[in-house]
Amino acid sequence: MIVVFIGAPGSGKGTQASILSKNYGYKALSTGECLRKHVKEETPIGIKVKEIMEKGGLVSDDILLQVLQAELGSKADETILLDGYPRNVEQAKTLGRLGGVHKVALAVMFDLPQELLLSRLTGRRVCSQCGQNFHIESLPSKVSGVCDICQGKLIQRADDFEEKVRTRLELYESFTKPVVDYYRNLGILELVNADRDVAKIAIEVAEIIKKLN
Numbered sequence: 001m002i003v004v005f006i007g008a009p010g011s012g013k014g015t016q017a018s019i020l021s022k023n024y025g026y027k028a029l030s031t032g033e034c035l036r037k038h039v040k041e042e043t044p045i046g047i048k049v050k051e052i053m054e055k056g057g058l059v060s061d062d063i064l065l066q067v068l069q070a071e072l073g074s075k076a077d078e079t080i081l082l083d084g085y086p087r088n089v090e091q092a093k094t095l096g097r098l099g100g101v102h103k104v105a106l107a108v109m110f111d112l113p114q115e116l117l118l119s120r121l122t123g124r125r126v127c128s129q130c131g132q133n134f135h136i137e138s139l140p141s142k143v144s145g146v147c148d149i150c151q152g153k154l155i156q157r158a159d160d161f162e163e164k165v166r167t168r169l170e171l172y173e174s175f176t177k178p179v180v181d182y183y184r185n186l187g188i189l190e191l192v193n194a195d196r197d198v199a200k201i202a203i204e205v206a207e208i209i210k211k212l213n
């Protein structure tokens, strides 16, 4: 089954997906991460999407479906935490049509006041080697610019610069917010307060997911 993680860029849904995958064995699948991998490896998809991603724009629904289908497994007993998809109602409908072992059982919305999102994203630093996230104020690395885990170089994602972040937040408001109503109408939406300690949020989300089994 699929558990969809929805939330504005910077709401911490990616962090939650990786904590829950580590602690409870769920499969975390981030479409943003998959696309960044394509870009890094310069695949035909990567070459097509590089520019739009750097601008903070949205990649086409067709490409997203290709990426998603290549990544989804076919195990019936697997719980997949889907982070970053769907980002518009059309994608939500496409996902709903997959059905079978990919039934969407739950949508978790990570709720955070708009004013916190900008500073969370512009202050984010990411390890260029292992992908670990840091934040210059709330989660600094021990040595400035160096990853605590693998000593890789920390970088600022091209789409985490302020102007790009504003574009991403606008796109979220216009296209992704309606997805929240879509899942509310299906009766499978859970709202989670994302302005709290990450460990507490993870425990709350894990409890919600466990109730599904």
Ligand code: AMP
Pocket (backbone or CB within 6 Å): 009, 030, 031, 032, 033, 035, 052, 053, 056, 057, 058, 059, 060, 064, 083, 084, 085, 086, 087, 091, 159, 168
């Ligand atoms: P993320 O890591 O989720 O912030 O995604 C990074 C970027 O990947 C986004 O700004 C989009 O350019 C692209 N992307 C990821 N998921 C989607 C999606 N479901 N639809 C369209 N574009 C996406």
